[in-house]
Amino acid sequence: MSLVVADVQETVGGGAQARRLYAYTIPGRKDQEWQRETDAGLVHGVGVIKVGETTKPTARQRIHQQLNTAYPGLIGVDILLDDSAVRTDGSTFRDYDVHRALAAAGIRRVGGEWFEATLDEVKAAVSVVRGGRRFDPTRTLDFGMRPEQEEAVAETASYFLEHRDDARPSHYLWNAKMRFGKTFTTYQLAREMEWSKVLVLTYKPAVHGAWKDDLLGHVDFEGWEFVDATVPVSEAVAIADGTNPFVWFASFQDLSGRVEGAVKQRNEPIHLLDWDVIIIDEYHFGAWRESARELYDPADKKLAEAEEPEEQVTEADLALSSRNYLYLSGTPFRAITNGEFSETQVYNWTYIDEQRNKEQWPAGRGDNPYIDLPRMEMYTYRMSQTAEEFADDGEFNGFSLNEYFRARKVEGGGRNDYEFAEPTQVAQFLDMLRGKLAAQMKTELLGAKPPFPYEDQRFSDAVRHSVWYMNDVASCFAMKALLEKHPFYSGFVIHVAAGGHAGQGAAAKLPVDEAIHKAESEGKSGSITLSCGKLMTGVTIKKWASIFMLRSLKSPESYFQAAFRVQSPWSDVQVDQPRVVHKDTCYVFEFDPNRALSLLAEYGTRLATGEDQTTSEVLGELINYLPIFAFDGGRMQQLDATDVLNWATAGIGASALASRWNSPLLVNINESTLTRLLDNADLLASLEQIEDFRNLSADVQKVITSTQKLKAAKREKPKGLGEGEKKEKKETTKLRTELRKKLQKFVARVPVFMYLTDFREEALTHVIRSLDPALFERVTGLTIADFEMLAKIGVFNANYMDAAIWQFRQFENASLRYADEIGVDVLTAQKVGLWEKSVDAQEVGIPAAHNEAAAK
Known part of the structure; x- marks a missing residue:
């Protein structure tokens, strides 16, 4: 059988008619060896590819028309490419435009539309024609941004531009779940901002491949260069001194390493450059490091310590120079609730967002980009x-x-x-x-x-x-x-x-x-x-x-x-x-x-970061896209938000409820929070009027200074701290614990005001202000304004207080209902007051029947 198959004619069509570009190979030709002289030397390859076009709806129809006689059912024929012949500006192009691009790249035509080329080279030629770019056989990716990626770039660029003249560097967080496409979107942000010196730092070196592949494989980043630990120092320095934009990828572990107390030679340029932006990847290491260690095999204790360190890395610890910092994480809830970022500094893309977009994608908008996300x-x-x-x-x-x-x-x-x-x-x-x-x-x-x-x-x-x-x-x-x-x-x-x-x-x-x-x-x-x-x-x-x-x-x-x-x-x-x-x-x-449904309810609490969101609202939408079925007592039932919240609090007695109000989650005393406290002179002065906090300024300063000193010592002494430093660490931990316990005393006294009021439908802060703010000060030692400021800077967590108040209401209502108290439903009424807001009763899981009874 001849390996050269004659073309079958089809209607050429008008110049603007829609066409499909295709590529295929056949038995005999797919194994054909070839070699090519290039500037870099002799290149060897296997396989000859035909590149053509068709006005038919699919390439298969055209190829079937050509080859079905020789290859019935197209058995043995490899269809390698079927793509629309449309440029980025909307105009159409022809197969001969791609042929010219292949020839210009030094690729030999071996008769008709057959070329001695790899599939990547053919794809690169298509990209050249489609976008009018330089031929690069390594750049075969040409997909665009999804809607949420475009939104993230726009909002982040707007924030950085708005704050470019601030005295301090700007910080922004992407709270984006897995498969958001953080590397690709970050590079698009760099293009939008016209940055040319980008530093990526991570505690997870395993993400290296994604950062490299997206930069060097996508046509949008033509001309960019990538530096990592495998690039010789001299070459890295030459790239940094050159005119091309570049990305330098490094791990925190390697960057913090020292040789005889000095920075490693290959990392010296990192400390000398003035970076356009520093990307902190996988930022959850600083946001939930204690619990993150649960995700490590006990055999990986050293890895857990390296990737989830005890101390949070701050801007000062990096000792690097940049005007902009971008933080990336799929679960940065503690960083958000600790007050490290305000609402204007966060772009959110959650599982809820992803599944909502998947479900609501318009049929006429083209392929659904979320279709394969389960x-x-x-x-x-x-x-x-x-x-x-x-x-x-x-x-x-x-x-x-x-x-x-x-x-x-x-x-x-x-x-x-x-x-x-x-x-x-x-x-x-x-x-x-x-x-x-x-x-x-x-x-x-x-x-x-x-x-x-x-x-x-x-x-x-x-x-x-x-x-x-x-x-x-x-x-x-x-x-x-x-x-x-x-x-x-x-x-x-x-x-x-x-x-x-x-x-x-x-x-x-x-x-x-x-x-x-x-x-x-x-x-x-x-x-x-x-x-x-x-x-x-x-x-x-x-x-x-x-x-x-x-x-x-x-x-x-x-x-x-x-x-x-x-x-x-x-x-x-x-x-x-x-x-x-x-x-x-x-x-x-x-x-x-x-335990699982309690964690789900807590997850809803952490997702509810906006002022207009309640835990129940977010939890209700989450359950819409993550249905929950519970088997209990011989039957399986699907749970709604009310069921989850009820189940999560089922069996919680008075002693457990009391411990909730003494939970460490309600109090944050990490370095960044303490720094904000130290910066608030009026609040410090007010707190130091309280007996327990006479030396607050000195204690907070000591904790911050010691923490920074110990972190520096750990970087300089990878083999471990000395005896004096271990002693200092122990003393700092003790002082930090004492500060936490003192602050927890304030929160633990808040339930008193829930017992003192029958105004269940009003926000507790409103009740306290309206009825007896002096009593609040006598009981807690704080003014309402001081308490609210402590919550604002992240010392007290308002979202967790909302959850604790709601649990109190549930326990209280259940107790009264159990005792058959007359008027119990009047307590729930139409509204339920949380810490700083009042929400509809049904939004926090109070059954409608109770509201109807109250209305009657």
Whole structure:
């Protein structure tokens, strides 16, 4: 058979007629070797490509017309490209324009429309014609910004321009969930601002690839250069001294390293340059470092310390020069609520925003850019009373998954031989996942059996490849041993991504990919990855569609960082075919409902950063896009915002409620907050009139100075602090703790004013001002104005006080209802007062029936 296929004629059409540009190759030609002389030397390649055009709706139709006789069904034909022949200015172009661009780049034509070229070279030639740019075979990306990315660039540029003449550098935060496209959007901001010297700093060196690929692969950033630790110092200096714009990527760990007390030679230029902007990537390390450590495998203690340091990095610590600072994070809630950024300094893009845009994308606007981002659903299962009693951890909400799955070393066993303390309980749990417990089977006979992960058909695709999030290495290996002996679960490939042998960061990903490949190639039921921290941040396994939360986490940031691991897109785009989405929905399976729903309610509190937003409003919208189903008492029900808030506070007694008002979350005494306090002379003077705070200025200054000194010492002494410095650290920690306890006394006295007033519908601050501000001062020692100023600068967290007041109201109403008090519904009325605002009763979960009764 001849390898040269004659073209079949089609109507040429008018000059402005819409055309598709295509590229393909065929057997024989796809293996054809070639070589080319270039300025850089001899280039070798394999495969000859035909580049043509068509007026038909798809390239496949035209190619079928050409080749179907020689290749029935186009078997063996590789369609490499099918793209619209439209320039960025809206005008059309022809295939011969692309042919000219290929020829100008030194690419040889070998008859007709066939070229000795790589697919990347063809794509680069198309980009040249489409945008009128210089030919660069490495730049094949030419996608534009999504609407939210354009909005982020516009709002951020506006802020920086407005504050360019300020005495201090400008700071801005992008609170953007995973897959927002932070690297690409940051570079677009740099173009908009006409910056040419950009420094990117991160505690997560694994993100290096994304920053490099977007800069060097997209046509929009032609002429930009990239510097990292692999670039020789002399070359880096030459780039910095040159005229081309550049990005310098560095890790905090490397930048803070010292050689005999001096900055590393390769990092010296970083300290000498006057940067246009400094990008602080993965900023959550400074916003939730205590709880972030939950996401680390215990075997990675050094990595946890390096990536989630105890101290927050401040502008002064960097010892660098820049007029602008941009912070990037998917979960910076504590940074926001600590008052590090005002509302005008934050651009928000959350899971709610993403799913709302996905759902509401206009049909006539073209391809939906959010189509392959799965919707999440949460299924919570309350364990049996026996299990809850067995795994009581002594806390007020009792049940602990960490206790339930507690494991120990097998006596006389090998390094990875572990067993559960109560294997019978865990075996029953595995049966529960399949709906095979006696009680579940009985329910099935009655025809009302709720869905269970490994039993219900709706979950079959999602549990094919899953991750089980355990508490420690011991429980991971104990679970592996139990699963591999089980007649059902032994059909899965069980992989332990835990312990020192599993690798760190991106290195832990390859074995998981291999386990998934093994499961699919060997016809197994699927794969189960057991982790106690690895792969829970910064790594994507696209085929994971479900996560089993088998540990009790303490913070919403840690919880949702882990949960969003399974929300990664998994789709394929084939030439001339619509996008195929393989994962429409992903699932979180939860077995400690009280703790999980409390974290969800807290997550809503942290998302509610605007003045006009309440926790319940945000939580209601979140649940709209993240439905929650709860199994309790033999039935499965879908929860609304009221149910979540009620469930989250169920069982909270008076003592637990009191402890809520002494929570450390209500008081922030980090370095940035204390600095703002020190800058407020009037407030300091007022506080120092109180006996406990006679030496407040000196104490705050001492904490700040010591913190900065110790951070500098840690940078200069990577092997550890000296004895004197350790002693100073201990004293500073003690002083910080004393300050926190004193400040907590103010907050702990606030509930007194809820007991003293029947005006439940008014904001508490309004009640205090109106009725007896003098009493507030006598009880707390603070004026209302001082208290509000402490909240404004971030010492007291108004959002958390709102949540605590709401819980108080719920507990109070439930108690009165239980006592059958006449008039209890009048207390709820139509409004509920929180700390600084009053909201509609239904917005905070008070049933409508109560409001109707009150109205009557």
